Amino acid sequence: xIPIADRMAHIQPFYVMDLLAKAxxxxxxxxxxxxxxxxxxxxxxxxxxxxxxxxxxxxxxxxYTPAKGLPALREAxxxxxxxxxxxxxxxxxxxVTPGASGALQLVMSVxxxxxxxxxxxxxxxxxxxxxxxxxxxxxxxxxxGADTGYQLTAEIVEAAWRPDTKAVLxxxxxxxxxxxxxxxxxxxLHDTVSSLGGLLVVDEIYQGLIYDAVGGTALSIADDIFVIxxxxxFFGMTGWRLGWLVAPExxxxxxxxxxxxxxxAAPTLSQHxxxxxxxxxxxxxxxxxRVEYLQRRDFLLPALREMGFELPVTPxxxxxxxxxxxxxxxxxxxxxxxxxxxxGVAVTPGRDFGFNxxxxxxxxxxxxxxxxxxxxxxxxxxxxxx
Amino acid sequence: xIPIADRMAHIQPFYVMDLLAKAxxxxxxxxxxxxxxxxxxxxxxxxxxxxxxxxxxxxxxxxYTPAKGLPALREAxxxxxxxxxxxxxxxxxxxVTPGASGALQLVMSVxxxxxxxxxxxxxxxxxxxxxxxxxxxxxxxxxxGADTGYQLTAEIVEAAWRPDTKAVLxxxxxxxxxxxxxxxxxxxLHDTVSSLGGLLVVDEIYQGLIYDAVGGTALSIADDIFVIxxxxxFFGMTGWRLGWLVAPExxxxxxxxxxxxxxxAAPTLSQHxxxxxxxxxxxxxxxxxRVEYLQRRDFLLPALREMGFELPVTPxxxxxxxxxxxxxxxxxxxxxxxxxxxxGVAVTPGRDFGFNxxxxxxxxxxxxxxxxxxxxxxxxxxxxxx
Ligand SMILES: Cc1ncc(COP(=O)(O)O)c(C=O)c1O
Ligand SMILES: Cc1ncc(COP(=O)(O)O)c(C=O)c1O
Numbered sequence: 049x050i051p052i053a054d055r056m057a058h059i060q061p062f063y064v065m066d067l068l069a070k071a072x073x074x075x076x077x078x079x080x081x082x083x084x085x086x087x088x089x090x091x092x093x094x095x096x097x098x099x100x101x102x103x104x105x106x107x108x109x110x111x112y113t114p115a116k117g118l119p120a121l122r123e124a125x126x127x128x129x130x131x132x133x134x135x136x137x138x139x140x141x142x143x144v145t146p147g148a149s150g151a152l153q154l155v156m157s158v159x160x161x162x163x164x165x166x167x168x169x170x171x172x173x174x175x176x177x178x179x180x181x182x183x184x185x186x187x188x189x190x191x192x193g194a195d196t197g198y199q200l201t202a203e204i205v206e207a208a209w210r211p212d213t214k215a216v217l218x219x220x221x222x223x224x225x226x227x228x229x230x231x232x233x234x235x236x237l238h239d240t241v242s243s244l245g246g247l248l249v250v251d252e253i254y255q256g257l258i259y260d261a262v263g264g265t266a267l268s269i270a271d272d273i274f275v276i277x278x279x280x281x282f283f284g285m286t287g288w289r290l291g292w293l294v295a296p297e298x299x300x301x302x303x304x305x306x307x308x309x310x311x312x313a314a315p316t317l318s319q320h321x322x323x324x325x326x327x328x329x330x331x332x333x334x335x336x337x338r339v340e341y342l343q344r345r346d347f348l349l350p351a352l353r354e355m356g357f358e359l360p361v362t363p364x365x366x367x368x369x370x371x372x373x374x375x376x377x378x379x380x381x382x383x384x385x386x387x388x389x390x391x392g393v394a395v396t397p398g399r400d401f402g403f404n405x406x407x408x409x410x411x412x413x414x415x416x417x418x419x420x421x422x423x424x425x426x427x428x429x430x431x432x433x434x
Numbered sequence: 435x436i437p438i439a440d441r442m443a444h445i446q447p448f449y450v451m452d453l454l455a456k457a458x459x460x461x462x463x464x465x466x467x468x469x470x471x472x473x474x475x476x477x478x479x480x481x482x483x484x485x486x487x488x489x490x491x492x493x494x495x496x497x498y499t500p501a502k503g504l505p506a507l508r509e510a511x512x513x514x515x516x517x518x519x520x521x522x523x524x525x526x527x528x529x530v531t532p533g534a535s536g537a538l539q540l541v542m543s544v545x546x547x548x549x550x551x552x553x554x555x556x557x558x559x560x561x562x563x564x565x566x567x568x569x570x571x572x573x574x575x576x577x578x579g580a581d582t583g584y585q586l587t588a589e590i591v592e593a594a595w596r597p598d599t600k601a602v603l604x605x606x607x608x609x610x611x612x613x614x615x616x617x618x619x620x621x622x623l624h625d626t627v628s629s630l631g632g633l634l635v636v637d638e639i640y641q642g643l644i645y646d647a648v649g650g651t652a653l654s655i656a657d658d659i660f661v662i663x664x665x666x667x668f669f670g671m672t673g674w675r676l677g678w679l680v681a682p683e684x685x686x687x688x689x690x691x692x693x694x695x696x697x698x699a700a701p702t703l704s705q706h707x708x709x710x711x712x713x714x715x716x717x718x719x720x721x722x723x724r725v726e727y728l729q730r731r732d733f734l735l736p737a738l739r740e741m742g743f744e745l746p747v748t749p750x751x752x753x754x755x756x757x758x759x760x761x762x763x764x765x766x767x768x769x770x771x772x773x774x775x776x777x778g779v780a781v782t783p784g785r786d787f788g789f790n791x792x793x794x795x796x797x798x799x800x801x802x803x804x805x806x807x808x809x810x811x812x813x814x815x816x817x818x819x820x
Binding site for chain 1: 544
């Protein structure tokens, strides 16, 4: 018997992993499975980034970097904000991390005392609440619905605020809903959170993966917002484990101190490769991929709606569709299991994203080719008719 | 003003970073600096591992892996224990992590409740106490000296035990002292810790870097020991951020759950490259490096002793010499600063390693070539005479 810490009672696994494991088993048995459960690009990393990785290997770049990251990469990230959003960020405020995961962990660990709470949207990215649980804070999963585009608003935050609330975490575009916050909405959130004496954390990991809307960054609003980002999704670099954090100047010292101690540094090779990520030739590849995601969304979304799945808000970003499936089933988990086993289509049941009517929701990821999506939809139609 | 969490008051930076920064500044001004402060191999990663990394890049291995790591790598690690130490480990007990750092974080976060204490040797690896502080546990830095080879013993642990003690963390070989624990000593530690109802965690990151002694693994003693390891030091892969953890079977579920949430996975490319780490051609390169470290130690150790530094125990592993410098200075920090500025030699003052008479100690790392060490010693001699 190993006496496990109490916090682990609040840290759930990704339930979809069981489903994924079952999918892999079925595939090993020769079954064809259409994967719409996977939260990462199907594309591999753009070739120029891979080549930069090869060059770094050939140059023997295999030692630790500074904890905050290669100065050249931090400058490249600052250059990206200047070039893409016209926002001037001092590279001194940028900390390169092992993925957005590392950035989320740093922020929550540096800000949250045991017992302090963090407000976040439910449904939301499952790890968010666990970064808070890790340091014995209290994640407050606030139910949100289609009426606010599945996002927290200034009003919701004000109503949900508690004496122990220290911070509010939002994501735009969001996982699992693919919905955005406009700069106006973010500004209102920031005003409210600030007036309540709290801090705003904005996860922009799906920045760049935006379809018929205009993108932005919370950094254009104020200097005291914590902004999280990553090379994982838009840049197609999930396996490289590289992200970043832009922090208010006063927080950089403690964040650096913690990063030094718990990470030492982000992977060196990944940092050298990512130096190429903002180059025009890469951005061109990423734009072509964005257009492809858009085509996939524009195929999958109406197809789902036609089958009786409800998506009252058109998701404008990321690569997810979060569908209300009440018209089709009253148990999304059982539905997903049956769909996988009987029809060979893998999707993610709501359960992984929180406590806000998960049984009534399914997440469809369009991280597979259009032909695959077409086949998936055909199977879904057949399954759904039974 | 950003309200920072209380735990950050207990998390110190690596003080040597300021020294390193000053060293780099001096180098930029054209000064020659001999680096004996750096805690990583000067060698780059062995060529076969680099080539495996290149092959993985060419094959487009850029997606996330399972949270516990590639099954093939976990099997290779099990194979390494079988081949090198004759110990049979179920790969199911092996979790691949972002460095030993990731493994240390997982273990402490999964085991330690706020207020629970972890005993560790002082001097010791500075991050150890911070992994405990991160989750609001209490690191208890137990002073150890030359009489026990700077290691905790069963007797010391018994005397230091507190009602809130949950675990004991040791390292063999250790940083900063380079000293070992024999399997007999580890067995006695394990017996005592178990009889007191606690858990033993053994950091074997410098395993393989052992000179005139026989190596071993705590895994040969019992199944309920947490063993931490890494590709960083012996395998020369610091920048790849890859390590592993062998855990008691009952702890694997919670550890996996936490790894899923806070890391997602270790870097993919690093995992593919590390598949080559245990191959004979790599082990041959590593053996040649081990012999070179040994030569360096055998040059530096007597040279330091001759100058009046005291090293009552001959360090048998890692690449560090932890010297008592009382005969030379009563302020190791000021000495290190002057040594850098006036003589162009960088070493690490005791301050980074705990609270046990840090002003009386300096760490010399032999992570630079023999000619560099010779030059460093010549400068040190000249400086010391003044
Ligand atoms: C909203 C959100 N934030 C953060 C992450 C973490 O990604 P990474 O650590 O790969 O950057 C993810 C991954 O799925 C995500 O969906
Ligand atoms: C004793 C000890 N443990 C763990 C680590 C962490 O190393 P890594 O995360 O690179 O594996 C170090 C690094 O210096 C160390 O000296």
